[in-house]
Amino acid sequence: MSVAVIRPDGWDLALLxxxxxxxxxxxxxAAVMTSLVLSRRDDGAxxxxxxxxxxxxxxxxxxxLMRAGAEWINSKEDVPDDPSWIGVGYSASDGGLVLLIVVxxxxxxxxxxxxxxxGRSPGLVTAASVLIALTIAGYAxxxxxxxxxxx
Amino acid sequence: xxxYDWLLFLHVLAGFAxxxxxxxxxxxxxxxxxAVLRLTPLARRxxxxxxxxxxxxxxxxxxxxxxxxxxxxxxxxxxxxxxIAAAAGARFGMGYSSAIEVGRPPERSLxxxxxMTLAVSLLLIDMIFKPGA
Numbered sequence: 001m002s003v004a005v006i007r008p009d010g011w012d013l014a015l016l017x018x019x020x021x022x023x024x025x026x027x028x029x030a031a032v033m034t035s036l037v038l039s040r041r042d043d044g045a046x047x048x049x050x051x052x053x054x055x056x057x058x059x060x061x062x063x064x065l066m067r068a069g070a071e072w073i074n075s076k077e078d079v080p081d082d083p084s085w086i087g088v089g090y091s092a093s094d095g096g097l098v099l100l101i102v103v104x105x106x107x108x109x110x111x112x113x114x115x116x117x118x119g120r121s122p123g124l125v126t127a128a129s130v131l132i133a134l135t136i137a138g139y140a141x142x143x144x145x146x147x148x149x150x151x
Numbered sequence: 152x153x154x155y156d157w158l159l160f161l162h163v164l165a166g167f168a169x170x171x172x173x174x175x176x177x178x179x180x181x182x183x184x185x186a187v188l189r190l191t192p193l194a195r196r197x198x199x200x201x202x203x204x205x206x207x208x209x210x211x212x213x214x215x216x217x218x219x220x221x222x223x224x225x226x227x228x229x230x231x232x233x234x235i236a237a238a239a240g241a242r243f244g245m246g247y248s249s250a251i252e253v254g255r256p257p258e259r260s261l262x263x264x265x266x267m268t269l270a271v272s273l274l275l276i277d278m279i280f281k282p283g284a
Contacts, residue, residue, distance in 0.1 A: 012280045020275060023167050027174030027197075034193045035178075046186040054178055147158040147163045
């Protein structure tokens with residue numbers, strides 16, 4: 001029987017914080033990636049700016065919620081011998097945070113260049129888009145591991 | 152992985168798509184710029200995929216598990232919330248699709264966005280807390 005089916009009621013709020021944060025995080029990253037990809041056109045300055053703001057005010061706070069919820073539920077669950085699905089979750093979370101910080105810096109630099117010189121930064125924007133795609137792929141793997149819970 | 156694992160994974164993935172659509176719609180709402188309107192197709196695809204996936208795999212899950220029934224209170228609540236969210240989200244998305252042609256965001260979209268977001272949030276709470284289960 002799946003853990004999801006026999007989960008005690010006392011874990012529900014922690015799970016809501018964890019899953020809700022993860023959902024907003026992935027949605028924010030999808031918005032940021034699309035904004036940055038579309039910003040490579042001539043009228044893309046607004047999209048570069050909105051991509052950066054979505055990282056700051058959407059993705060980063062959502063990451064904090066997701067991770068806080070993960071720690072909260074992990075402390076309640078106290079799963080013995082740390083099965084692989086928890087390892088996958090932590091790897092995706094830790095690696096995702098590093099990529100998130102790098103992407104925020106790259107997008108911030110692109111916005112700063114827009115503000116100061118009015119010029120676009122296709123290299124920075126492309127690098128940030130690729131890193132976000134990698135992050136989303138890692139989170140998709142984590143979603144699979146969290147829901148199916150392989151040993 | 153058995154059928155239940157696949158159904159749960161696809162159901163949760165569809166849930167991520169729906170919440171993703173709500174986030175992208177929020178970006179459209181707070182940044183009323185003609186260039187930002189180009190995010191509309193992403194929001195609508197996420198909404199359609201997530202909406203279809205949650206109802207399809209959700210009902211399948213309810214039928215697949217002996218401990219869940221389609222007439223359980225929390226399942227019926229989820230179906231009602233899904234209909235409310237789908238109606239509000241479809242109207243909201245259509246408004247933004249028309250806005251691309253006009254080049255400016257639609258008016259009076261805040262109430263629809265509020266209804267859609269509230270319904271999706273309550274859906275998530277209902278799915279996790281499963282009241283009465």
